[in-house]
Amino acid sequence: MSLDIPYVRTPGPDGRDITGQVDFSQVPRFAGPGTFAGLPRLSDVGESAAGVIGIPFDSGVTYRPGARFGPEGIRSASHLIRPHHVELDSFPFAKHQVADVGNLAVTPFGIEHAIDAMVSGLTAARERAGKLVILGGDHTVAYPSIKTLFDKHGPISVLHFDAHIDTFGTYFGASTHHGTPFRRAAEEGLLDPEGCMHIGIRGSLYDHQDLSDDRALGFQTVHASEFLTTGLHGIADQMRARLGDRPVYVSVDIDVLDPAFAPGTGTPEPGGLSSRELLFLIRSLAPLNVVGADVVEVAPSYDHANVTSLAAAHVAYEFLSIWGL
Numbered sequence: 001m002s003l004d005i006p007y008v009r010t011p012g013p014d015g016r017d018i019t020g021q022v023d024f025s026q027v028p029r030f031a032g033p034g035t036f037a038g039l040p041r042l043s044d045v046g047e048s049a050a051g052v053i054g055i056p057f058d059s060g061v062t063y064r065p066g067a068r069f070g071p072e073g074i075r076s077a078s079h080l081i082r083p084h085h086v087e088l089d090s091f092p093f094a095k096h097q098v099a100d101v102g103n104l105a106v107t108p109f110g111i112e113h114a115i116d117a118m119v120s121g122l123t124a125a126r127e128r129a130g131k132l133v134i135l136g137g138d139h140t141v142a143y144p145s146i147k148t149l150f151d152k153h154g155p156i157s158v159l160h161f162d163a164h165i166d167t168f169g170t171y172f173g174a175s176t177h178h179g180t181p182f183r184r185a186a187e188e189g190l191l192d193p194e195g196c197m198h199i200g201i202r203g204s205l206y207d208h209q210d211l212s213d214d215r216a217l218g219f220q221t222v223h224a225s226e227f228l229t230t231g232l233h234g235i236a237d238q239m240r241a242r243l244g245d246r247p248v249y250v251s252v253d254i255d256v257l258d259p260a261f262a263p264g265t266g267t268p269e270p271g272g273l274s275s276r277e278l279l280f281l282i283r284s285l286a287p288l289n290v291v292g293a294d295v296v297e298v299a300p301s302y303d304h305a306n307v308t309s310l311a312a313a314h315v316a317y318e319f320l321s322i323w324g325l
């Protein structure tokens, strides 16, 4: 047998082949190269139009650690993903080149040093790999990600799926941690205050001041309980109205899902979304100008039967699929 990995290849519009997933008719899905959905590594294809990149960093957590193992958990759970997206009726890995960029190696000691490394790493990765879905890591990674997108697009709209607002203040003397990425980005003028939105917020707070500070930074909020009153289609309409044609960064903290769907995370909060609701809302962003995305806070040690990693893998697949229409 050949030791070369057989990939599915499709002729591209410029005459060069697009390298898709491993040919699962020749390689069982559990026996592939270990990349996201069996896609080629960026180093195998040179450059891509879209990709996934892991940031195994969790030194910004305030409660349960373990999201540094998120990228390997998500990749492992992604091998079930097949090439045809049924609801979108598309083949996202045959439309343009998609690659797995691998992981950014950043220090676990010193958040500011790690952020500098993420900024330079993500800048370089976006030049070669195009639009990226970041596999976290804790939610700190959204801040350097938005910073690099601001350099290219100017003020960014943030669509933020989370149980928590993540515009909190300094904690134990640290101004940068997984509860502050959007406060830092807003204070530095990186965000478009007319186009930012939280979805799925719930749970207890220290003080109601947290919510008024958040509104002052420009965030509109859809609470998890509004899924019962406004309903899914109404919320999708609100999202599209708020975001318009702005450049949007979509940040998905997997704890936006109910712990029934995502127990493997650092700060679980009951009363959240189902996987079906989250995937539907991401799919409904297809006509919008989504310039980057992340899925963060997957901590496999607390997971059961990989359900959290599986949900996160499908979140990433939805982003790659709307970019591949």
Ligand code: MN
Residues within 6 Å of the ligand: 162, 163, 164, 253, 255, 256, 267
């Ligand atoms: Mn959260």
Ligand code: MN
Residues within 6 Å of the ligand: 139, 162, 164, 166, 178, 253, 297
């Ligand atoms: Mn978060």
